[in-house]
Structures are given as C-alpha cells and as structure tokens.
Amino acid sequence: MIAVLKVWRVTSETWVTARLNPSKTLSMDMNPAYISAARVHLPNAVEKIAFDHFHVAKMLCAVVDKTRQSEMKTIPLQARKSAHRSRYLWLYGRNKRHGRIAERLEAAQMVLPDTSRCWAMKELARELWSRRYDEQSRRLWQEWIAMAKDVGVPLLSSAARTLRKRLYGILNAMKYRVSNGNAESLNSKIRLLRIKSRGTGTKNGSKWR
Template identity: 30%
Template sequence: MEDKELYQHILGLNTPWSVREVKLDTDLQQIDIYVEHPSGTKFCCPECDQSLSCYDHAPVRQWRHLDSCQFKTILHASVPRVKCAEHGVKQVKVPWAEKSSRFTLMFERFAIDLLQATQTVTGAMGILRISWDQTWHIITRAVKRGQARKEHKLMPRLGIDEKAFKKGQSYMTMLFDLDNSTVEAISEGNNTESGIACFSQLSTDQINAVEAIAMDMSAAYVKATKASIPLAEEKIVHDIFHVMKLANEAVDKVRRGEHRERSKAGDKRLARTKYIWLTGKENLSEKQEAKLNDVFTLQLETGKAWAYKELLRDLWAHETAAEATVYFKNWYRRVIHTKLKPMKKVARTIKDRLANVVSYCTHRITNAVAEGINSKIMSIKRRVGGYRNPENFKTAIYFYCGGLDLYPQ
C-alpha cells in the first residue's frame, strides 16, 4: 500500500477528498499530509445544503491529527468556498474537522478521552504535545457542544450545594441530578440569588418534575427553592450530613469549654479526645472506645453532649416522617432541659426546620453525591494547579462532572 493510500484510509477520507502528497521530515519528527479535491467538484452551502460550484479557495490551513508513531502528523488543505445566492460567500464543511477547529475530529476525540482518563490537564497536555490554551480550547468546545446537544431530561431528585472557589474567598452554587450524579447548573456566589440563578437554568418541565431537593440548612437555598419550585415546602430535605455536622460541632464546643475549665484545675483528661467525640460509636477503634468509656465515667458534660448527638443519628432510621417527628420531640425535650448550650442551640435550629429534616423519611435523599463530586473537583483542581478564573472552573466542572456528550459529530 502506498503511503498516500494508507493515509487516505487512516484519515477516513472519501470522495471528493484525496491525499495528494505525504512528506516525512525526520529532523522535525513530523509528517505532513496534503489533501485535495478534483477541480470541478461541487460543494454544499454550509447553511442551506444547496449544491454549488466552487467559488474560490481559502488560504491553505493546517489541522493537527493523531500522531503517526512519535511523529506529529499535520493535515494541510485549502478549503473551497461557495457563493450562495442567499447566504453569500461561505467556506464549505470539511469531513475531518469541525468549523474553526485546528484539530481533526479524531484528535479531538482522543484528547477528550485522554483528559477524562487522566483527569489532569497538564498531564494530557504533555502526552498530546499541545499548549495550555489549545487544551482549554478543546475542553471549552467540548462543553459547548455537549450543552448544545443536551436534552432537558426530567430530574425528580435534585441537590443544591455551595463550593468554595479559591480557598473560601468566593463561592459557586451547584445543582446536582442526584440520580445520575451529574452537575446540572452552576452559578457564582452562595446566596439566594445564586440559588435562583441555578434553578433558572432548568426548563419549565424540569422545574415541574422536581419531587425532592437536598440541601444544607442555610436560609439562602431554602428561599431560592421556594422562589423557584412549586410546593417547595414539601420537597426540601435538609441533608443528614449537614445536620449531623451541626451536632458534631456542638459536641466539640462543649468539649473545648469543659476542657478549658478542667485544665485550670489541672485536669487534662479531655485533651486530645476531639476525634473520639466526633466519631460514631460503631466506627471507634478498641483503644478509642476504651478511652471513651474512661472519660465517660467522669460524668462529663462532653459525654452527655456526645450521647445526645448519637441519639440524634437515630432520627433518620425511622420509617415515616411522623415517627421521626415524635422521636425528635422527645429528644428535643431532653436536650432543652440540660445545661449544654451549644447542643440546645442545635436542637432549636432543627426544631425550626423539622418538617424539612424528617422529610428524609419520605424522600430518602442526601447530598452524598455532592460530596463525591466535590472531591472529584478538588482532585482535578490540585492536578491542574488551580483554575485561572471562574469560567475555567465552571467549564472544568461541566467537562468532568456534567454527564455531557462531549465528542465532535
């Protein structure tokens, strides 16, 4: 097989396109492929598909193709232009690349696969031998393509959460499809407007199809949901992890206060016990459990707070919201009569939002998906060495976590 014929096959070129010449440059480690079409070929207007004769040719352009062994492989062609009565002078579509891309379709497909597999932009850049800007260009185009093709599928179970961008200085709000573990909308900030901005990216059908939505206990997302989703009050579920985080923080506050008091009197038995109190009982090591029992017998306030925290966890084990409500009221009555100020504060916070905490028993959703996506984003961020701006950050999230069809054509 001649080299011209070989590349004709490799590139998947069909009439009217054929390979005119293949040049090998061993110094540059490059293969240049020149592609042409016979004169008199008719081409279609890219707008209306009308078959027209060639008007003229644009200057010769280059497209990077997949390497041939270690040799960079470059395709060269001058693209014909047609003159359409309706659309004017237009460059025709070429079968090997998308409009305005500097890479062939096969190269872009491979780049997308590689980026997804390695999850590191710099790593993929090295393998592909392309620049940072070129890589981002491929990523950005892939996301645009995916979003343009995206069908407005219905998502009955959603999650909304914030994500720090640049070490807690600024935030993004993300909307998740809990059933498919994908990020469906992103907006800047973490206030009510940010939440509304996320919901507004959904279609009316999608909004009406929402059955339940998981979130933390911040007022911002509650307000945003009420402003965007019909009958929101019945659909909001405060995420178990966020609620338990409040309880854990309260236990730690009690411990710190008590440790301070006891240290003054020379008693340091509460030192270095922080994580024992924050761990669920079944997750403690033998050594930790022994220590817990030790400290527990001291009848400390910390021990009491811990016990109430553990009891609270059983709230989510109930079959129905009604049962969970009864259980909580009982728990609340006991906590509120203690001297554990931080724990009492948490009890009141939960009481205020109780319907949307026990709604878990009806909808059975959590934002665990968000945690998974968060760690994925964090690991990508570490490997990329940070994102240059919020737009890149958003684009990367959609590229890696958007569940989009990213491939060209």
C-alpha cells in the same frame, strides 16, 4: 440592553420553574440562601425540601467538639492531658465503642460531663435518622429537640432550635431516603482538579483558575 436582560431573566426563571415542577424532592444542606431560592422556585417547597443528613451530623459533631473545648478550660489541670487526647474519640458512634476505645471514652466522660451529654444526644439523633420513616417520626424528633434543650448546654440548645425550624426537611429526607452525597462527591472532585491545576501553564503563559 436592560430590556434584553429582563427578558433573559424571566425566560431563565420560567425554565427553572418548569424543570422543578415535576420534582418529587430536592436534597440540600441548611444554607439559608439555598432554602430561600428553593422556596421561590420549587412548588410546594416545604413538602419537597430534604436536608442532607451529613450536614445535620456535621452540625452536631461541631457542638460536641466546641463543648469539649470549652469544658476543657474548667477541669483540673491534671485531668486535661487525658481529656485532650479524647478529641477524636467523640467521633466514634455508639456501635463502634469497643475495647480500648470504650475504656478511654468512658474515662473522658467522667471528666467532661457536658461533652458526654452532647455526644449522647448526637448518637440519639443518629438513631432517629436511621429509623424507617413512619407516623412516629415527627413526635420522636420533637422529643429529641425538647431533651436537647433540657440538657442545658448553650450550643446544643442552639442546634435544637435550628433543627426545630428545619424539621420539615429532616422528615422529608427520612421519608424519601435521599441525600446530596453524589453532588458533594462531584464538588470534591472539582475542587481537587482545581488544586492540581494550579501552576499548570497554558500556551499563552496564563494559568488555569
């Protein structure tokens, strides 16, 4: 039995490698386990791994929100109520700040300066990602990373270190203009089907899992 399992493992790994050999790129999130697997099975992985922009944006949005939560504890009590109501305003992009939204966000920026700086760096990262890939892309991201560290907010500095380590995958994503959005959408639909199937009985009395 052990011998059979070893043969199956070698055969399956050979099949995976053969399928991945002609691959031009592989879009994925920044999960260390996924990256390790890709480095093992994907030839020239560093030149092909592309990190999905959604996961980078999600990380930077989390930096903004967690910084806001921390900073809220340091501001005067009378300012906390209006600052607390700004929670969802920080999700707006720079190009969507109009009218009342812009006024409320500007007021929040006055009392939450660290959060405001993190938000500005998030928006700058968005602009960098939307640029067409060229010979300046690496330099611009390196400048962003240096600026993010200089802001002096621990969470933003940590995110900058992560992006410095994963910069190769960000540049590949820009170069090939790929994302794993379709796969994420399919995963969401599968999760929804599983939720809907809970409690649905079968003929033998068992339930879907």
